[in-house]
Amino acid sequence: MSGTSLDGIDVAIVDITGKRVKPIITRTFPYAKAAREAILSVSNCMTHTATIARLHFLLGELYAEAIREACKRVIKLESIGLIGMHGQTIFHEGTPIEYLGHKVASTLQIGDPAIVAERTGIRTISNFRERDIAAGGKGAPLVPYVDCLLFQHARKPRVSLNIGGIANITVLPPKNSRKNAFAFDTGPGNMIVDALVRKFTDGKQTCDLNGDIARRAKLHNQLLEGMLSDPYFDLAPPKTTGREQFGQDFANGLVATGLPLEDLIATATELTARSIALAITKHASPDSEVIAAGGGVHNSHLMARLSSLLPAARITATTEFGIDPDAKEAIAFAVLAHEFIRRRPANLPAATGARRSVLLGRETPR
Amino acid sequence: MSGTSLDGIDVAIVDITGKRVKPIITRTFPYAKAAREAILSVSNCMTHTATIARLHFLLGELYAEAIREACKRVIKLESIGLIGMHGQTIFHEGTPIEYLGHKVASTLQIGDPAIVAERTGIRTISNFRERDIAAGGKGAPLVPYVDCLLFQHARKPRVSLNIGGIANITVLPPKNSRKNAFAFDTGPGNMIVDALVRKFTDGKQTCDLNGDIARRAKLHNQLLEGMLSDPYFDLAPPKTTGREQFGQDFANGLVATGLPLEDLIATATELTARSIALAITKHASPDSEVIAAGGGVHNSHLMARLSSLLPAARITATTEFGIDPDAKEAIAFAVLAHEFIRRRPANLPAATGARRSVLLGRETPR
Numbered sequence: 158m159s160g161t162s163l164d165g166i167d168v169a170i171v172d173i174t175g176k177r178v179k180p181i182i183t184r185t186f187p188y189a190k191a192a193r194e195a196i197l198s199v200s201n202c203m204t205h206t207a208t209i210a211r212l213h214f215l216l217g218e219l220y221a222e223a224i225r226e227a228c229k230r231v232i233k234l235e236s237i238g239l240i241g242m243h244g245q246t247i248f249h250e251g252t253p254i255e256y257l258g259h260k261v262a263s264t265l266q267i268g269d270p271a272i273v274a275e276r277t278g279i280r281t282i283s284n285f286r287e288r289d290i291a292a293g294g295k296g297a298p299l300v301p302y303v304d305c306l307l308f309q310h311a312r313k314p315r316v317s318l319n320i321g322g323i324a325n326i327t328v329l330p331p332k333n334s335r336k337n338a339f340a341f342d343t344g345p346g347n348m349i350v351d352a353l354v355r356k357f358t359d360g361k362q363t364c365d366l367n368g369d370i371a372r373r374a375k376l377h378n379q380l381l382e383g384m385l386s387d388p389y390f391d392l393a394p395p396k397t398t399g400r401e402q403f404g405q406d407f408a409n410g411l412v413a414t415g416l417p418l419e420d421l422i423a424t425a426t427e428l429t430a431r432s433i434a435l436a437i438t439k440h441a442s443p444d445s446e447v448i449a450a451g452g453g454v455h456n457s458h459l460m461a462r463l464s465s466l467l468p469a470a471r472i473t474a475t476t477e478f479g480i481d482p483d484a485k486e487a488i489a490f491a492v493l494a495h496e497f498i499r500r501r502p503a504n505l506p507a508a509t510g511a512r513r514s515v516l517l518g519r520e521t522p523r
Numbered sequence: 524m525s526g527t528s529l530d531g532i533d534v535a536i537v538d539i540t541g542k543r544v545k546p547i548i549t550r551t552f553p554y555a556k557a558a559r560e561a562i563l564s565v566s567n568c569m570t571h572t573a574t575i576a577r578l579h580f581l582l583g584e585l586y587a588e589a590i591r592e593a594c595k596r597v598i599k600l601e602s603i604g605l606i607g608m609h610g611q612t613i614f615h616e617g618t619p620i621e622y623l624g625h626k627v628a629s630t631l632q633i634g635d636p637a638i639v640a641e642r643t644g645i646r647t648i649s650n651f652r653e654r655d656i657a658a659g660g661k662g663a664p665l666v667p668y669v670d671c672l673l674f675q676h677a678r679k680p681r682v683s684l685n686i687g688g689i690a691n692i693t694v695l696p697p698k699n700s701r702k703n704a705f706a707f708d709t710g711p712g713n714m715i716v717d718a719l720v721r722k723f724t725d726g727k728q729t730c731d732l733n734g735d736i737a738r739r740a741k742l743h744n745q746l747l748e749g750m751l752s753d754p755y756f757d758l759a760p761p762k763t764t765g766r767e768q769f770g771q772d773f774a775n776g777l778v779a780t781g782l783p784l785e786d787l788i789a790t791a792t793e794l795t796a797r798s799i800a801l802a803i804t805k806h807a808s809p810d811s812e813v814i815a816a817g818g819g820v821h822n823s824h825l826m827a828r829l830s831s832l833l834p835a836a837r838i839t840a841t842t843e844f845g846i847d848p849d850a851k852e853a854i855a856f857a858v859l860a861h862e863f864i865r866r867r868p869a870n871l872p873a874a875t876g877a878r879r880s881v882l883l884g885r886e887t888p889r
Contacts, residue, residue: 191623199572206567209575210614210631211622214656218625248576256577257557259584265576270885271653287637288887290580500888519636520886521654522866 158243158487159216159268161400162322162347162452163193164363166220168227169487170237173495178307182231183484186223192216199267200247201401209247209267216245217272224277240281241494241518243486244268249286251295251397251509264296270521277523282494284519289504294511295397301327301340301508302496303489307478309338314442316470319485320453322348323398324433327508328441339440340508341394344387344432345403347452349425352408357418365422368458374423377416384428390435395510426459434466443469450475450485493517524609524853525582525634527766528688528713528818529559530729532586534593535853536603539861544673548597549850552589558582565633566613567767575613575633582611583638590643606647607860607884609852610634615652617661617763617875630662636887643889648860650885655870660877661763667693667706667874668862669855673844675704680808682836685851686819688714689764690799693874694807705806706874707760710753710798711769713818715791718774723784734824737792740785746777750794756801761876792825800832809835816841816851859883 158167165187172179188196192215199209220242228234244266253260270283286296304317304327317327317340324346330336350371351364365371389398411421437447447470453459454474464472475482496503502514524533531553538545554562558581565575586608594600610632619626636649652662670683670693683693683706690712696702716737717730731737755764777787803813813836819825820840830838841848862869868880 189623195623201572203569203571205569206565206575206614206631207616207629209572210616210629211620211627213631214627214629215622215625217657218627248572250573250576254577256581257555257561259581261577261580261584263573263576263580265572265579269653269657271650271657275654275657275881283885284637284887287635288641291583291635291637291641515641516888519649521650522882 158490159245160321160486161246162351163188163196164452166223167484167487168223169484169491170227170232171488171491173492176306178488178492180480180484180488182227183481183487184227185483186226192219196245196247213267214269214272216267217269218276220268221273221276224273234277234279237277237279239494239498240273240277240279241490242268242270242273242281242283243285243490244283249296249399251290251297262290262295264290274521274523280523281521282497282518283521285490285493285517288515288517289509289511292504292511292513292515294504294506294509295395296509297397298325298340298342298508299493299504299517300486300489301338302503302505303492304329304340305338305505306492307480308448314445316437316441316445316447318433318447318449320346320429320433320449320451320459321486322346322400323403324429324451324453326433326436326441337507338505339394340505341396341436342398343436344390344398345407345425345429347429348400348404349408349411350422350429352405353411353418353422353425356408356412357422364452365426365456368426368456370419371423371426372458374417374419376427377420377424380414380416381424381427381431385431390432394440395508426456427462429453430459430462430466434463437467437470443467445470447472448475448478449473450480450482452483454482524856525611526687526852527612528717529554529562530818532589533850533853534589535850535857536593536598537854537857539858542672544854544858546846546850546854548593549847549853550593551849552592558585562611562613579633580635580638582633583635584642586634587639587642590639600643600645603643603645605860605864606639606643606645607856608634608636608639608647608649609651609856610649615662615765615767617656617663628656628661630656640887640889646889647887648863648884649887651856651859651883654881654883655875655877658870658877658879658881660870660872660875661761662875663763664691664706664708664874665859665870665883666852666855667704668869668871669858670695670706671704671871672858673846674814680811682803682807682811682813684799684813684815686712686795686799686815686817686825687852688712688766689769690795690817690819692799692802692807703873704871705760706871707762707802708764709802710756710764711791711795713795714766714770715774715777716788716795718771719777719784719788719791722774722778723788730818731788731792731822734792734822736785737789738824740783740789742793743782743786743790746780746782747790747793747797751797756798760806761874792822793828795819796825796828796832800829803833803836809833811836813838814841814844815839816846816848818849820848
């Protein structure tokens with residue numbers, strides 16, 4: 158997995174037996190600066206076709222290297238049965254637009270699975286999002302299906318929360334209830350804050366470690382309320398968003414206000430907390446157990462704000478379930494690859510808006 | 524199949540039983556002007572990621588429509604077992620370059636197979652070129668493997684010649700000999716001529732129909748010899764080239780000479796004939812049977828020039844073998860898809876330069 162936050166490549170080695178999903182090891186291989194910059198240079202912007210093609214193959218090499226490295230001294234490469242490879246999203250437009258006479262939604266992940274399969278000798282499943290879009294869905298989020306497998310409880314209401322670049326929740330009603338799980342992006346996760354921190358620290362820090370900057374800075378309530386009036390937060394789920402909406406451009410807009418950068422970091426952090434809390438309050442049981450994952454769980458200020466905004470909920474992390482919160486998405490794509498080879502449709506129409514459940518993925522033989 | 528000449532989408536419905544390959548129907552669905560222009564706007568040039576992503580999905584729709592239309596009144600869609608989908612190449616760089624510390628060759632085809640599989644309900648094989656590149660090959664040409672299956676003779680030396688945007692040959696020594704087949708791009712096919720004709724006719728014609736323009740215009744020998752001194756023609760096979768080298772930019776360079784456009788068309792046509800003849804003379808038996816396909820076979824002036832440049836050879840077309848010369852590549856990708864599901868490696872290392880034979884393709888289930 159390599160997400161829109163561009164932290165790097167998350168590798169999860171997972172033992173899947175029947176319904177039991179047991180992570181063996183999870184590791185992150187940070188992108189080198191040049192690779193991160195190259196990815197940014199092709200992500201939803203003007204670029205050259207050549208750069209996309211070259212990066213497509215280079216990322217295949219980097220993924221393969223990360224997988225080989227993660228296996229070292231842990232497990233023999235030959236004993237890995239299957240790779241689930243998300244790829245690097247460089248464009249995502251879940252809502253169809255009018256394009257040359259057709260209604261077209263689209264998504265584009267790069268990172269060549271043929272390189273991964275050839276370098277590792279392992280069967281590789283990729284391109285998980287496209288089929289959901291083909292079936293009328295938004296191509297995201299896909300993890301909610303895995304949330305159901307891993308976290309849905311017989312009697313307790315739960316919410317699976319992921320705070321990556323974008324934040325999203327899966328509402329998990331008790332299995333015994335008649336309600337079905339559904340999921341949506343709540344809005345910004347760490348992406349705006351990270352962009353502001355890079356600016357504030359001249360690139361020395363890539364995130365607000367432990368929320369230390371936000372905690373001591375000043376909230377600008379008028380700005381916050383203005384941001385919360387964004388129509389996205391009122392849209393009915395399922396809905397999806399991305400770097401296009403809550404990324405660098407958004408951060409640039411904040412910087413243009415001329416307010417002190419640390420205050421903007423505090424205010425953007427509060428935007429993340431408030432938009433998540435709002436979504437949970439509106440769409441889940443107030444007494445849900447909220448199981449958090451993603452980089453945001455390390456921001457103790459953000460987590461404290463969430464607890465305070467959701468007094469009836471119990472906020473916990475996936476760690477309680479044996480799952481590294483930094484690797485949940487990587488683990489999820491291992492599970493999705495496994496579902497693919499078992500020929501089990503693995504999109505949740507209540508999460509993506511698809512007309513039907515479809516098989517997610519495309520297979521490159523070993 | 525949709526080639527670099529951007530004529531449109533070639534659909535071949537093929538009955539494959541064991542080693543017997545029997546085309547049932549072949550049809551071309553020309554690209555609408557807007558689609559052709561959109562493809563050109565993302566082919567090896569500055570563009571926006573969004574355009575590539577949207578076109579990726581739009582082309583999936585167009586491919587699916589073409590397949591459905593081709594089946595009408597011919598065969599029930601449900602009785603098609605398999606789709607082989609080449610996609611539209613928007614970048615190809617078979618020779619590795621240094622990129623962010625890695626040696627990277629690359630290729631990029633768009634047209635989403637998930638859309639095709641979802642709209643048709645048919646298992647779809649795509650991304651044929653990537654694995655060959657992963658195995659150290661140039662990712663092209665891939666048809667030579669199919670040439671061996673279809674045309675290699677027990678005792679007679681043959682050459683399979685394809686004159687598409689780029690021209691390429693497969694040298695087919697007799698099966699009984701100890702020599703192995705190999706293949707390479709000879710250089711320009713119709714791409715330069717077509718670009719000049721579009722300019723000459725203000726876009727009213729897209730090719731030199733029957734060679735009528737070239738036949739009556741004047742050859743510029745000095746220009747011709749200059750072009751033939753391009754180092755590409757001296758490179759040892761396997762070698763591959765494309766729009767990057769012999770496309771619009773090349774045509775623009777010719778126009779810049781200020782010579783009359785019809786003379787440039789004649790001279791560029793002769794460049795195609797001479798470079799093909801040179802390749803056959805150098806690398807095949809002079810008395811080979813040359814089995815031609817691709818749009819170039821309709822240019823009788825070009826074919827006459829070839830006959831005259833290769834007096835000992837017998838020049839014929841794939842029609843003699845029951846194969847529509849306009850649809851040979853489309854038929855070839857049906858055969859390659861079939862080889863994939865039979866798990867037969869289908870690159871010819873002597874054609875692509877790959878280190879080993881590998882399975883070509885990636886599978887999207889129906």
